[in-house]
Amino acid sequence: MPTISEKGSQMPASPIRKLVPYAEAAKKRGTHVIHLNIGQPDIKTPQVALDAVRNHAIEVLAYSMTEGSEIYREKIADYYAKNDISVNASDIIVTTGGSEALSFVMGTIMDGDDEIIIPEPFYANYNGFATAAGVKVVPIVSSIDSNFALPPISQFEQLIGPKTKAILICNPGNPTGYLYSKEEIQQLAKLVKKHNLFLIADEVYREFAYDGREHYSILQEPGLENHAVMVDSVSKRYSMCGARIGCLVSRNKEVIQTALKFAQARLSPPTFAQIASEAALDTPPSYFDAVISEYVERRNILVTELQKIEGVKVAVPQGAFYCVAELPISNSDDFAQWLLEKFEMDGATVMVAPAAGFYASEGLGKNQIRIAYVLEKEELVKAVRILGTALKEYTN
Structure with a gap:
């Protein structure tokens, strides 16, 4: 059988997208998946x-x-x-x-x-x-x-x-x-x-x-x-x-x-x-004023809710619409997959991006996740509550 390239073998899988099959399986089971994993804004494209x-x-x-x-x-x-x-x-x-x-x-x-x-x-x-x-x-x-x-x-x-x-x-x-x-x-x-x-x-x-x-x-x-x-x-x-x-x-x-x-x-x-x-490019400045105001509110709510969870450390973003949170676990890849395969609360679970894939140094970021706050505020609050409950039930 012909072999693929060494470069192809070394090509890393996306930490943002590699859990998609587990999310799709959860949806087929009837579980509502709240996507905190990908930076796809819900803000409307300029008309x-x-x-x-x-x-x-x-x-x-x-x-x-x-x-x-x-x-x-x-x-x-x-x-x-x-x-x-x-x-x-x-x-x-x-x-x-x-x-x-x-x-x-x-x-x-x-x-x-x-x-x-x-x-x-x-x-x-x-x-x-x-x-x-x-x-x-x-x-x-x-x-x-x-x-x-x-x-x-x-x-x-x-x-x-x-x-x-x-x-x-x-x-x-x-x-x-x-x-x-x-x-x-x-x-x-x-x-x-x-x-x-x-x-x-x-x-x-x-x-x-x-x-x-x-x-x-x-x-x-x-x-x-x-x-x-x-x-x-x-x-x-x-x-x-x-x-x-x-x-x-x-x-x-x-x-x-x-x-x-x-x-x-x-x-x-x-x-x-x-x-x-x-x-x-003809979008008026007022578009960005409203968008930035919305993201600031989302950031503030997300950080406040995360800080309520025992053992969680979160960096406060100054821009973009992501934050990195450090969790009281040892393997966020395993935790993220567990969330999709084995956990739900009131018919819902969350999908996060394990942070190890955002590092090049081996072993770093294994207890961290990236969260994209591109959802409406009520959905963010719900997602963090699910995350907090999941952390109490999850065992490393």
Whole structure:
């Protein structure tokens, strides 16, 4: 029998999606599954985006430009200008989601066995993108005790070696909800310039900054023109996860020219999704005011309810719509599966994302879960009560 690749064998399963078969089995048994595991917002997609697709006049659904529609890229540049980020349409490549942008970045700046430093816990698919690219993730641990703040720069410096090519951050963070301060970004900027590295920032949750805090982009920091590469997406900003439209942004012309060759290999991003995404840029600011207010209320309720459970420690998110909770158990993978297979309360159970998959360091995160607070407040309260009761019944 032919064998699959070593790379394929090493490709990690998604901690967010690997429990889906157990959730589907629970639903078939008649159990209501409350999904805390995936960042699929329940906020309505802006009507202007849906109408743009519904009312199109296209007669031939043709390829778009490899780098994305020029009109759309110009509007993206205008959007960034409103956020104090000065870029041109030529600095932008439209991608099939932020995921493709990250894959293009790794292919563009890294060779096999090169290293990328990432504060952990981090978005689980970074492990997958790195494996697909043959790149080694070098993790640096951030702690729930410090609310997952940026680790000391001295620790980053200790990890930099001859194979190090980049540092990657997610800001605000998935799964932690941590929002890096301007000072922390400046510390990283100084470090990458000192060691001639790239600084990659996944900024797909830019709009979701809470408690009076403001998001500071790596593209706002002067002197990073040749170092900064940003990844973005419409998925969470406009509740358009199914559109699969993102972008790669950099003022480094060589990065853009090289990434464009990877983009040419997949021909072009989807046309209808670009139409919807372009229209979404006309969404009024009031949309975000209402959305942010709603997420803050959800966060506050979730954290308050979690803190009522004995033995649970929770980090308070400053942005995005996730939080990491540490539970009084030893194996959250086993617990998450048990919840779906063997537990229910009043006909319902919860589905969570075990946090070990958000780490690269073996053994970390095994007693943690990621919760996405993308449900209505009443449902969140119900979910946490189910979780608290389940913890009392569960035995490691």
